[in-house]
Amino acid sequence: MEKRRQVKLEDVAALAGVSKTTVSRVLNNRGYLSNDTKQKVHEAMAQLNYRPNAIARQLFTQKTNLVGLVFPTVNDPFFGQLEAGLDEHLYKRGYRTLMGNSQNNPQKEEQYLQLLLNHQIDGLIIGAHNPAMPDYLEASMPIVSIERAVAPQIPVVASDNYRGGQLATQRLLDDGCRHIIHTNYPKEVMTTNQGRREAYEDLMRTNGRPAITYEVNYDTSVEEKKAIFTRLFAEHPEVDGIFADNDTNAGLIIQVAKQLGRRVPADLKVVGFDGADGTRILFPELTTVQQSINEMATVAVELLERQIAGQTKVASVTLPITLLEGTTA
Amino acid sequence: MEKRRQVKLEDVAALAGVSKTTVSRVLNNRGYLSNDTKQKVHEAMAQLNYRPNAIARQLFTQKTNLVGLVFPTVNDPFFGQLEAGLDEHLYKRGYRTLMGNSQNNPQKEEQYLQLLLNHQIDGLIIGAHNPAMPDYLEASMPIVSIERAVAPQIPVVASDNYRGGQLATQRLLDDGCRHIIHTNYPKEVMTTNQGRREAYEDLMRTNGRPAITYEVNYDTSVEEKKAIFTRLFAEHPEVDGIFADNDTNAGLIIQVAKQLGRRVPADLKVVGFDGADGTRILFPELTTVQQSINEMATVAVELLERQIAGQTKVASVTLPITLLEGTTA
DNA sequence: ATGAAAGCGCTAACAG
DNA sequence: CTGTTAGCGCTTTCAT
Secondary structure (H helix, E strand, C coil), X not given: CCCCCCCCHHXXXXXXXXXXXXXXXXXXXXXXXXXXXXXXXXXXXXXHCCCCCXXXXXXXXXXXXEEEEEECCCCCHHHHHHHHHHHHHHHHCCCEXXXXXXXXXXXXXXXXXXXXXXXXXXXXXXXXXXXXXXXXXXXXXXXXXXXXXCCCCCCEEXXXXXXXXXXXXXXXXXXXCCCEXXXXXXXXXXXXXXXXXXXXXXXXXXXCCCCEEEECCCCCXXXXXXXXXXXXXXXXXXXXXXXXXXXXXXXXXXXXHHHCCCCCCCCCEEEEEECCHHHHHHCCCCXXXXXXXXXXXXXXXXXXXXXXXXXXXCCCXXXXXXXECCCCC | CCCCCCCCHHHHHHHHCCCHXXXXXXXXXXXXXXXXXXXXXXXXXXXXXXCCCHHHHHHHHCCCCEEEEEECCCCCHHHHHHHHHHHHHHHHCCCEEEEEECCXXXXXXXXXXXXXXXXXXXXXXXXXXXXXXXXXXXXXXXXXXXXECCCCCCCEEEECHHHHHHHHHHHHHHCCCCCEEEEECCCCCCECCHHHHHHHHHHHHHCCCCCEEEECCCCCCHHHHHHHHHHHHXXXXXXXXXXXXXXXXXXXXXXXXXHCCCCCCCCCEEEEEECCHHHHHHCCCCEEEECCHHHHHHXXXXXXXXXXXXCCCCCCEEECCEEECCCCC
């Protein structure tokens, strides 16, 4: 409790020779005020270099204008672009953004929910793994989920993942691949990514081919991933096509394949998923299914704001995807 | 002011048959309390599902446990990794992270400083372009700058950029390049990136070669950048080496070069800068100067916390860099 | 070991 | 058009 000597409303009022109320009115431009008074107050504020204390205001209004973003990590082309987009839209609507990299840690996710309950944030946009979402939150709090099925009541913004899985798999089949392998999260992870796997499995079955999925999780390190992919090639030397559930995995798979002497696309064709702007710059050759990341951000903020405005039934939204041509498939 | 019917301290006190003070003590585990009372209070809290209102607490303590991060954008391999690292360290020390993507917009940067002054954050880590930093902030507020010379008093965490510029340029010279071009921000942008340019210019002069820098700014769009690099090849067809001031530019340059029929590294050698983890996954072939991004995050949080703890003179820190071997140079 | 009362800085009835 | 008064929910002297 050091600097308890901040300039406050009262000081301004005293200097301007008016009441606190009047200063408050000037500050918020509310009610009728004579120009003369306004003038005096503004002068006093300037002279004292007055800054309103936002915390005090928040205590009264019960609104912090803060929105929490809970995603596994911002250090990723997809989440980076998404969070940057969310921040931009939220900012325009007067909200500041609290960053929460859950690193797939349920405890950290839980803590962000606590922030909600402690009135430190007005809403939450969540894209993290598997938060334990208490019932009383589900019902009453402004929450939007992105690409994750969190709880029945919470609206989800997601790509048409099934369609994306179809596009990717069909592309590999059209390329003449006979042994296509897929990567995805373990089945129990409740993400809409699973739609990509379903489409892959359905399409493989339809074509009378076996469906094989190698499982990789969020918290799998780069080294572990490389080991898994190396194992993939050892266990399935016949593989001639891989549908990776995201571009980062696609990149790693191609690295490993090349190290093992396989040529892409001659020996092995690879299709990724996400198509984030940053990825397109660093690895434009990658054939991938592109999500409308910017639009996901736009829509998510919209859904959140409707809830903050009091709307109770807010529907989920599914966005279209596109196959981006590259040279890896 | 809808839901003004939150459970509060008073309700807990009433139910437990004690005073607000006692409940507060239980809550903060302060002072002497009989186990019996503690018990009762805890039960009451559980029964009412009580959540302390953090805003009210903040009003008293004048501490929000919020730290602002102001960088151009989080949608970038370098800033993404950096901000994820900062968030992780801040989180461990009990701070939440306010994300501020300034997009190189002075107005947005200014607004974040306002947040500071309005007591909504306890400190600031800044890596944005060129904020007008008011004197009264410089002196009294916990601020750390990353890779930006913001103001004399503010400690800077930066890589040894000059050394990095030397390594990159020397590498191209050793490769036998005779016409090396550099990309960087306009000279007036006050970033430590300029050290990379200085080293480049010095080394070129020493070797009796002309130094040519093409300028690219933060807010330059991908299309504009491509146009600039296309112009570079048109104006300097003799170019056989490029030292890009960051990996994204290096990636774009290589894209443009290939489109113009130049082979990398046969016809043109390229060295980048940053070496972020994400870039290494998507574009491992790139020869680049790697910054210790994770360590920058660690150090920055440390310097900030020292300031928050009251230390007044905090020195700047320079971190070592490494040349990462790839196949583009 | 516990409580009463004052106040953090601001806003909004309600008067006038 | 302006002021008085009563809080927002919590913490902390200062008593007892």
